[in-house]
Amino acid sequence: MSRKIVVGFDGSDASVRALDFAISRAQAQGDNILIAHVLEWSPYSFLTAAEVEERHRRRKEELQRAEVAILTPIVKRVEDAGIPCATTLRYGHIAETLCRIAKDEGAAMIFIGRMGDSGFASRIFGSVAATLAQVAPVPVVIVP
C-alpha cells in the first residue's frame, strides 16, 4: 500500500536536501509525498492598528507568493521523479502545524531538513527539528 510522507519545505537548502532524500525513499518504497509549507504565525503576537487593517490583504499576498515562488516549482521536481505529489500551505507554529498535518493526513513519516544551528540561539529558542523529534506523532527523518 502506498504511504503518504510529509515533507516540511521552506525553500531553504536544507529543506531541498530533505525533499531529495524523501524522493529517493519514496521511489524505493512507492510512497507519495505531501509538501507542507508552514508560514510562521502566532495568534498571540501584537499588531498595530494599521497592521490589523492590512492583515487580510497581506495574508493573501503571502499565500500567493508562497504558492508561486516556493511550492509550484518544487512540485514539478517531485513529479518528474515519478512520485505522486500534493501540497499544503498553512499558518501556525511550524513544528505543531507539521504534527497536525501528519495526523490529519494519516501520514507515515515526516521529513525535514535541519538548519544546523548548534549555537546559543537554538538552545534558547529551540529548533523545529528538535521540537518535532520530541512531539511528532509519527517517525521523523531529520536530514542534515
Next chain:
Amino acid sequence: MKTRITAATLAALAAGPAAAQGIDETVNQIFANSTGWFVSLIFSNFPGTTFPWIVGWLVVAATVFTLYFGFIQVRAFGHALALVRGDYSDPNDAGEVSHFQALTTALSGTVGLGNIAGVAVAIGIGGPGATFWMILAGLLGMASKFTECTLGVKYRNEYADGTVSGGPMYYMVKGFAERGLPGGKILAVLFAIFCILGSFGGGNMFQANQAHAQISNVVGAYPGWITGVVMAIIVFLVIVGGLKSIARVTEKVVPFMAAIYVGTALIIIVMNYDMIGTAFSQIFVGAFTNDGVVGGMIGALIQGFRRAAFSNEAGVGSAAIAHSAVRTKEPATEGFVSLLEPFIDTVVICTMTALVIIITGQLISDPATGLFVLNEAGTQIQTVTGNSGVALTSDAFSSAFGWFRYILVVAVVLFAFSTMISWSYYGLKAWTFLFGEGQTKELVFKVIFCLFVVIGASAGLDPVIDFSDAAIFAMAVVNIIALYLLMPIVKAEMNSYLARLKSGQIRKYD
C-alpha cells in the same frame, strides 16, 4: 510649583532657557485662549447644579445599554474569554487577525496615561471615593463598548484589495440608511470632526504632556518643547516614514510594561496588607459621604466617572474603529471581545493605581477630623510631595520602591507612544472619511498630528487635559446618539448569535 521655581532660577542664570520657557508659556496661553469655549461647552453643568451634563450622558447611556442587553457584560464574560483564547477560531483562518490580537491592539490605544496619570488626577481631586465611581463606570461601560464594537464590524466597508474601513462614521451612514432614519450623514461628519480633534487631544497632546511631566520629574525640569520635538520626530518616522520596527518594538514591550506595572502595584498592596481594609473603607465611605474632597460626594462621583470614561473610552467610538478591521463572520464576537477592555483597563489597572496612591498615604488628611486637607487654592487635596497627575503616581510607587520611578518613566513614554500611534490611526480614518483617501491628504493629517505632539508637550497640564477630555467627550455625544438609535440591530445580532451558540450550531474547534 516646583517647575516654576526651577524655571525662574534658570532664567536668572542664563538667557537661553528663559527664552525657551517663554515659548512654552506663549503656546500655553494661545492654546488656553483658543480652546476655552469648546471646553466650557462640553463641561457645562446641568442648570442649577455642579454636575457636568456630559458625565450624566455617558453614565445614563452605559446604564441603558447594560439593562437593554440584559447585563451582557456578566452573561458573556466567560464566552468573551473563550473567544480570546481562540476556542472558537477556525484553524483554517490562521494567519488572519485573531480575537486576541484585536483585543490587544484596541487595548494599546486605551491602556496608557489614563490609567497612570488620569487616575491620580481623579484621586487628587475627588479623593479615594472617586475609585468606587470609576470602577462602577468601568463595569457599566462594558455594555457601551459591546454595542459600538458590534456595530463597527457589522457596518464596515470592505474593499476589493482586502482592506477594511470601519467605525462610527460607517455605522452612522449605513445603519441609519438601513433603518430609514434621517441625519446619519450629518452625525457621521460631526463624529469624524470630533474624532480628529480627539486624536489631537487625548490621543496625542495629553500623552506628550504627561510623558514630558514624567521625564522632567525624574531628570529635572527642562522646556517641554524639547520632549515634544523628539517625540514628534519619532512619531513622524513611524506614521509617515513607515518605520514599522519602532512600532513593532513598542507593541511588544507595552504588554510587558503593563504586566510589570500591575505586578508592582500588587506587590506594594500586599506589602501594606494591613492598610487594605482602610483603603477600601476610604473608597466606600468617600463614595457616599463628604470626606472633605473638592465638591464633596458629587465631586468624587464626577471625577471617578470622568476619568473612567477618559481611560477606557467606552461609548466614545474609538474602539469601534480598531475592532472593525478584524475579519470575522459574526459581528457579535467582536462585541463580546471588546467588553473585556473596560474591565482590564478600568476595573483592573486603574484600580491598582488608585489603591497604590491611597495605601501609600499620598493624600494628606487632618488627623483631628479625618477630612482631607485641600491646597491653598482649594482645587486639590494636599499631597505629601505637592505633586499631581503622573508625578503623584510616581511618588506613590517610589515610596515603596525608589527605582520604580525610572521604570515608570519608560512605561509612561511607551504607553504615551503606543496610544499616539493608535490614535493617529483613528484620526486618519476619520480624516479619510471626510476628505477621501490619497497619499497627499493622508500626509497632511500626519504632519498636523506631529505638530500637536510638540504643542502638547509644551503646554501646561490644565488647558491640555481639559481640551483632551472635551474633544473625546464630544465624540461620545455624537456616537451615543447613534448607539441609541441602532441598538435594536445589536440586540438582534446578539440574540441570533447566542441562540446559535446555545443550540450548538456555533461550537468550539478542537
